[in-house]
Each structure stands twice: as structure tokens, then as C-alpha cells.
Amino acid sequence: MYDVLIIGLGAAGYTAAIYAARYKLSVFIVGAEEGGMGMTAVEVGNWPGDIDVKGPDLMERFRQHALSFGDAVSHRLSHVKSVERVPDGTFVLHLDGGGTVQGRSVIFAMGSYKRHLGVPGEEEFSGKGVTYCATCDAFFYRGKDVAVIGGGDSAVEGAAITAQVANKVYLIHRRGEFRAEPYWVDEVRRKKNVEFVLERTVVEIVGEQAVRAVRLDKEWNGAQEIPVAGVFIEVGSVPATDLAKDMGCVLDERAFLRVDAGMRTSLEGVFGAGDVSNGSNHFAQFTTAAGEGAIAANSAFAYLQSRSVEGSMSGG
Numbered sequence: 001m002y003d004v005l006i007i008g009l010g011a012a013g014y015t016a017a018i019y020a021a022r023y024k025l026s027v028f029i030v031g032a033e034e035g036g037m038g039m040t041a042v043e044v045g046n047w048p049g050d051i052d053v054k055g056p057d058l059m060e061r062f063r064q065h066a067l068s069f070g071d072a073v074s075h076r077l078s079h080v081k082s083v084e085r086v087p088d089g090t091f092v093l094h095l096d097g098g099g100t101v102q103g104r105s106v107i108f109a110m111g112s113y114k115r116h117l118g119v120p121g122e123e124e125f126s127g128k129g130v131t132y133c134a135t136c137d138a139f140f141y142r143g144k145d146v147a148v149i150g151g152g153d154s155a156v157e158g159a160a161i162t163a164q165v166a167n168k169v170y171l172i173h174r175r176g177e178f179r180a181e182p183y184w185v186d187e188v189r190r191k192k193n194v195e196f197v198l199e200r201t202v203v204e205i206v207g208e209q210a211v212r213a214v215r216l217d218k219e220w221n222g223a224q225e226i227p228v229a230g231v232f233i234e235v236g237s238v239p240a241t242d243l244a245k246d247m248g249c250v251l252d253e254r255a256f257l258r259v260d261a262g263m264r265t266s267l268e269g270v271f272g273a274g275d276v277s278n279g280s281n282h283f284a285q286f287t288t289a290a291g292e293g294a295i296a297a298n299s300a301f302a303y304l305q306s307r308s309v310e311g312s313m314s315g316g
């Protein structure tokens, strides 16, 4: 029986593990993908103390730090199918492959997954030219023309990175302005091979064996189709709340895991941190994920202490 079960191998989960281990709690940390979203951040310029660091390098340092506590932190790469709350107030994780792990508290740090556009051709050409991570897949499109769809950080950063290798990048955004960090907007505006296709929506992804073009809702430069070999869909993300929702945790109006200032969810002994939660004003960053992970571990520690005092007072 572990003190804390942490689901998520990203910035929030690893920070929670580091804090929990320093509180002398026994930790089981599990995730489907090592490093989480941080692995796709090519250039991180706002992690304090590092003027410039690559996302995968930063996440490897998180991992090594968490695993430096030896036996106090058990680490597993696995998908979690469900989390069960036992009547005595403890929890059981059900892992893919049939294993179970028991714990006294849970920290949900499952991050988010990429939102889909929901247009014809998207599913058909997924993996055949349609992808959801420009910064991960740009290098497969060296010398080709590609479209990046979206107007937030991922889209604008993705277009800037892709422009370094692609022949031409069409940055397609349904509005006239970007909501991305001004740093990345400036970066992308400096690229000579980026075309801005603004106030246009992609209504179809067209192709035969693979992507051939995107079709727009209205003409741009005299045509409704733009020929491209790749389409990077970067239209935001959806919090990965399924496990928490199935357990009965309350979500906010935007379907993020609702937490209070102590990262406590609506269920006793269950905490949330990082991109999955509505904490930090929905500002999804490495710093906020790490901060929330630290607070969640602190609250789990306080919760476990209060349970052990209750237990000793009742003779349990």
C-alpha cells in the first residue's frame, strides 16, 4: 500500500513525486507516455533558471530527480484503466494488462490530449499526412508544403519550427489575430516562407492515398484549395479527465478537473495538478504544472497526516 498514487509522467506528476518523496511518503508514479506534453516542446524559453532548454531534456531531468529517491518512488510506464475508491477510503489503480496498485491518496496529473478538427478526411488521413504535433513531425516534411491549423501557442510555435525545414508553411487561422505568446508571433512573422491564411476555416482534408490539399470555407488568393503534403492540426487540447470523471470528481464548466487552492478535488484524498486541472487560471505551462504538483503533494501529505491522527485517536 503506497501513500500516494500519482498518474502522469509529466511536469505536474514528477514534481508531485519529488515533493511527496521529500515528505517521506511512499510514491507510486505511473503514466502512459514518458515526459508527457513536455516532450513536444522543442524550445522552452520560460523555465526559470534555464535561458533555453529543450522540452525532452527538461523532462529527462524531472524524471531523474524523481527517481533519485530510490525505493521511495516506484515508477511504471503503463496506461491506467480506472481508479477505484474502496469503502475504507483507500484507492486501487487498475493498470492495462490486469495489474492493480493500492494507495492511500491519489494525484491526477494526466495532462491533456489534442483536440480534433472534426472535418471530412481528418480521420481517413490521420498518419498519412494529418498529425497533431507540428514540432514533433515537421522533420518528415523537409522541402514540402504543409499547413498548420490554429492560432494558439502550439500552432504558432509549430509553424515557426516547421518553417525551418519545410518549403512553405500555410498558417491557417479562423480569426484575424493570434492568441499565441507574442514571442512566437514575432518569430513566425520573421519567416519568409510562412503564408498567413487568416479568417479562413478548413472544411475538408483532401487526398487519395495521402493528403493532397486542404479545402477552405472561402477562397484565398483566388482558390478554395491549398495543395499541401502535410496538415498539422493544432487547435487546442482537451483535459484528460476520464479517470477522474468516472470516479465521480466534479469538473468545471470547461470540463477541466475542478480543484481548490490546495489542489483538492471534490473527493477526499484525491488531488489534481497540471494541464488536467482548472488551477492557475487555466494557464497551462511547465511552471504552473510544477507549482500545482508541489501543492498537490503538500495537500496529500496534510491529508495523510490528518488520517493517521484520526486513526490513532480511534485506535485504528
Ligand SMILES: Cc1cc2nc3c(=O)[nH]c(=O)nc-3n(C[C@H](O)[C@H](O)[C@H](O)COP(=O)(O)OP(=O)(O)OC[C@H]3O[C@@H](n4cnc5c(N)ncnc54)[C@H](O)[C@@H]3O)c2cc1C
Binding pocket: 007, 008, 009, 010, 011, 012, 013, 030, 031, 032, 033, 034, 035, 036, 037, 038, 040, 041, 042, 043, 044, 045, 046, 047, 078, 079, 080, 081, 109, 110, 111, 112, 135, 154, 157, 240, 243, 273, 274, 275, 276, 284, 285, 286, 287, 289
Ligand atoms: C508544442 C508545445 C510547446 C510547449 N511549449 C511550452 C513552453 O515553451 N513553456 C511552457 O511553460 N509550456 C509549454 N508547453 C506546455 C507544457 O508542455 C504543458 O503545460 C506541461 O507539459 C503540462 O504538464 P502536465 O504534467 O500537466 O501534463 P503532461 O505533460 O501532458 O503529462 C500527462 C501525463 O499523464 C499521462 N496519462 C494521461 N492519461 C493517462 C492514463 N489514463 N493512464 C496513464 N497515464 C496517463 C500521460 O501519458 C503523461 O505522462 C508546450 C506545449 C506544447 C504542446
